[in-house]
Amino acid sequence: TxxxxxxxxxxxxxxxxxxxxxxxxxxxxxxxxxxxxxxxxxxxxxxxxxxxxxxxxxxxxxxxxxxxxxxxxxxxxxxxxxxxxxxxxxxxxxxxxxxxxxxxxxxxxxxxxxxxxxxxxxxxxxxxxxxxxxxxxxxxxxxxxxxxxxxxxxxxxxxIDIPVLCGYGMTETTATVTCNTITNRVTGSNGQPLSGMEVKLGLDNEILIRGDTVMRGYYNRPADTAASFSKGWLKTGDAGEFDDNGNLYITDRIKELMKTSNGKYIAPQRVEGKVACCPFIEQVAIVADARNYVTALIVPAFEALDSWAKEKGIRYESPLELLRHSHVVEHFEQRLKDLQQELAGFEKIKKFTLLPTAFSIEEGLITPTLKLRRKKIYETYAKEIQAMYTKKMA
The missing domain is CATH 3.40.50 (Rossmann fold)
Structure with missing residues (x-):
């Protein structure tokens, strides 16, 4: 390495x-x-x-x-x-x-x-x-x-000349498999494979990896190990594609794809990535699997929201009261409309719930690297999610 x-x-x-x-x-x-x-x-x-x-x-x-x-x-x-x-x-x-x-x-x-x-x-x-x-x-x-x-x-x-080098890797590969470099930065890609790493696409464009830094297997889990390899190649569970210069693009997280009740597949990270760029949004988790439209649980960036509320003359005594204010809800509706212009209609968030507390590591809702633990989030906020599907669409 x-x-x-x-x-x-x-x-x-x-x-x-x-x-x-x-x-x-x-x-x-x-x-x-x-x-x-x-x-x-x-x-x-x-x-x-x-x-x-x-x-x-x-x-x-x-x-x-x-x-x-x-x-x-x-x-x-x-x-x-x-x-x-x-x-x-x-x-x-x-x-x-x-x-x-x-x-x-x-x-x-x-x-x-x-x-x-x-x-x-x-x-x-x-x-x-x-x-x-x-x-x-x-x-x-x-x-x-x-x-x-x-x-x-x-x-x-x-x-602005601050080089961001996006890469792709897993715990099972000792981190980096592919990486952008100072002289080869292709926006949207994860760069080319490191020396000694072999990367190819398998069934359904699944990314397969082979190399000295790939694990031998999971400790005392022979069944999981066998399921994770195909003829010596590690199956990543991610789908991708290469450009003409050998740069890898992650197109889907196969294990995370959500299928709506209308049969449409949605990549949650794509939708959440669009929305997360908003300065008023701290965290967002979308819901779509087996549902007929997309909804979202949103944790606002309270410092930014508080400043905006003061500018608008909105008074409140608790975070929950602020989040229920009609002007605040309208503000987020407009923000989402602007942020989702590049998304297809079936991908767009149709309804959302503003949450007064953040997803935390302590509660098991996010990982140490800030990834969402979706199953736990959906269990914790089951009532809020159900409410977004029982209320009539506007």
Whole structure:
């Protein structure tokens, strides 16, 4: 694993890695071992609520992230930009456009020009450096995994010159199987296989993997081991496709696909990824399996919602009272309408319930890497879910 990463990453004994994901997860654990093997420094953060302060204090060269972290940073920046003057909004949009063009040049997908170079210098001074400094100012790259990253979020970070390297892997493969690199970043993809890794597509485009870092089997679980392999290839349970350059795209999580009562298949992470980019939404879990339309359990970002409520003159005495306010419900209805424009009609959330408390690790509703434990969530909020299907559609 160390030699595989040495070939694609520039990490030295002078670099610092901020570890804020749980070490119980193979992604962060494998990465921290890699950092130590290179002589770098690991800074461990126990309280993830202090990540902003930690980044400012240690100015990391890199940090492993999950899509939710990037979505929250992205939505916060977008919200802040929307509050600026018309001139500032225009400058911000122009800078992102320039940065996107410069990124394509860096990937040899577009020709450079003196005019673009000059524009980029101005955009960098006015916008990019400020955003980079907010993330410590020293980031060389950020490995990202654990779930699919929305293409528009990835494109934004590429544009402001904060390289996000999306990859694909599993605990069963000792983390990384494929990964984007500084010189090969294809938005929406998970990059090309590491050296020594074989990846192919099987039945129903299921991703199959073979290599030295793939597990031999599950401990004392021979039946599960046998079911997880096909002629020496690990069956991932994920469906994918390759582009002409060998970059892997995850198209579906086979084990997570939901089938509506109308026979339509829905990839929940796709829908949730679109919605999670909203600065007013902290967490979202959709419901669709064996149902005739999609609904959602939504945990609002209360700090942002509180600020909005004060601006609108909405008074309340408890979070629950705020969430039941008609203006708040209408606000989320409009947000969902805007966020779901790219989705097909059968994928769109038709009804939702705002929850006063977040999905937590302690209650077993999310994993240490912030993935939803859907079965447990559906059991916990069975009444709320049932109510969304017994009330008549508006």
């Amino acid at each position: 160390i030699s595989q990463h040495d070939k694609i990453l520039d990490f030295t004994d002078q670099d610092i890695s901020l570890a804020f994901l749980p070490l119980s997860h193979v992604f962060e654990r494998s990465w921290t071992f890699y950092v130590l093997s290179r002589g770098g420094k690991n800074v461990y953060l126990q309280d993830t609520n202090r990540i902003k302060q930690a980044i400012s204090a240690c100015k990391p060269s890199t940090l492993c992230v999950v899509p939710r972290f990037l979505e929250k940073v992205y939505s916060a920046i977008q919200e802040q930009a929307s509050k600026g003057s018309k001139l500032k909004q225009t400058i911000f949009s122009w800078a992102i456009n320039v940065g996107t063009q410069k990124f394509e040049v860096s990937q040899d997908r577009r020709k450079n020009s003196l005019w673009l170079v000059l524009q980029y210098r101005v955009a960098d001074k006015l916008v990019f450096r400020k955003l980079q400094n907010a993330l410590g100012g020293q980031l060389k790259f950020m490995p990202c995994g654990g779930a699919a990253l929305e293409a528009n979020v990835a494109s934004f970070f590429h544009a």
